[in-house]
Every structure is written in structure tokens, then in C-alpha cells.
Amino acid sequence: NTKGIIFDLDGVIVDTAKFHYLAWRKMANDLGFDITLEQNEQLKGVSRVHSLEQILGWGNRTVSSTEFAQLMSSKNEDYLSRIAHMNDEDLLPGVKTILDFLTENHIPFALGSASKNARPILKGLKIEKRFKAIVDGNDVTKAKPDPEVFLIAAQKLDMQPEDCVVFEDSVAGVEAANRAGMTSIGIGDKEILKEADHNFNDFTEIYIDFIKQIIKK
């Protein structure tokens, strides 16, 4: 018996943050203001709606609900056109090794992502069929740091929350995993992800022995 593994998508499996940034930045520029890379950091793991609210706040802008919906949808079209050519070469370094190990050893894993674009992205990366469950922004009512997305993923894995291990690159995601009662593994800056149970800069730092240890029940 082993534990189950839950992966966040953006920033863990694939680096989409720069494309989100370019698309949000273009939208902001069209509205007459700019957003910085530091501000973009704060959007990691944050749902589409909350991201737009945050950005409009930075630009001191208020919009009607119709305009809000239009901005979200045109940003998303722009974002999708920027990631349209994504393929299996865009998996972040070290990810393929881990996924291969888990697949070969029949260790179940799920996706727990805030993104509503998760399925097409996984398809582009050619790894969609390897997940036992995919839980994304279309399946939740409460965004991270609420634990909902990970709790649904645990259910679909047939695992108790305490028997799940979550890989996350965002502060909101690490908090969500901790609140779900799961083991949290921060991928990225240790200073930023200091609430995580374990920290790594990226997957190339994670050895199979660590995975074997962490999934032991």
C-alpha cells in the first residue's frame, strides 16, 4: 500500500507563468497601466477571477460585470494562443522521470489545479491519460488556499487526505494542502514556500529514494 500523489499543474509540471504574465500584462497595458514581474508572483495559484480582481485593484480600475467577463475571456484567448504549441518537450525538468517512476510502479496520481485550461494543457504535454483523476478549476467552488480541490482529488484517488502528498509551487497551494491535512512539498523558493513540509527548487533535486520514502504508508 502506498500513498497517493497530487500534482499542481502551472509551475510544477509546466512553466506557464510567463504566458499568464504576458497575457495579463497586455490586457493591463490596453487598459492604460502596467504590471510587474513581482506582482505576477502574487498571481501564482490564484484563480482567474481573483487574478483579474487583483490586477484591476493594482490599476485602480473598476469595471462593470459585463466588461469583467469580457476581459477574462479575451485574456484567456490570448493566453491560449501563446501556449498553443506546447508539447511534451515543455514538461519542466525532472517531471518526466518522476511520472515514469510512478506509472511503472502503479502509484496513483492526480492533478489538483486552479486552472480551467488544465485538460487541454495536459493533452498538449501528452500526459493526460496517465492521471487517475484530474481535478481543476472547473470542478471547484472555492479557490486555493481553500483545500477543496485537493480533497476532491483525494476522494477520486480513493485515499484519505492524510495519505496524500501534494506538489505545489504557490503559497496559496501549499496552504491548501496543509489545510487538507496532506503532506506538502514546495517546488521553488524555500523562503517563499516556508509553510511546506519539504522543499525543493525543482524536480531535478528530487531523487526516487525520496519519493519511495514519502509514499510509504
Ligand code: G6P
Ligand atoms: C494556476 C496559475 C494561475 C492561474 C490559475 C487559473 O493556478 O498559477 O496563475 O490564474 O491557474 O488558470 P486558468 O488557466 O484557468 O486561467
Ligand code: MG
Ligand atoms: Mg502552480
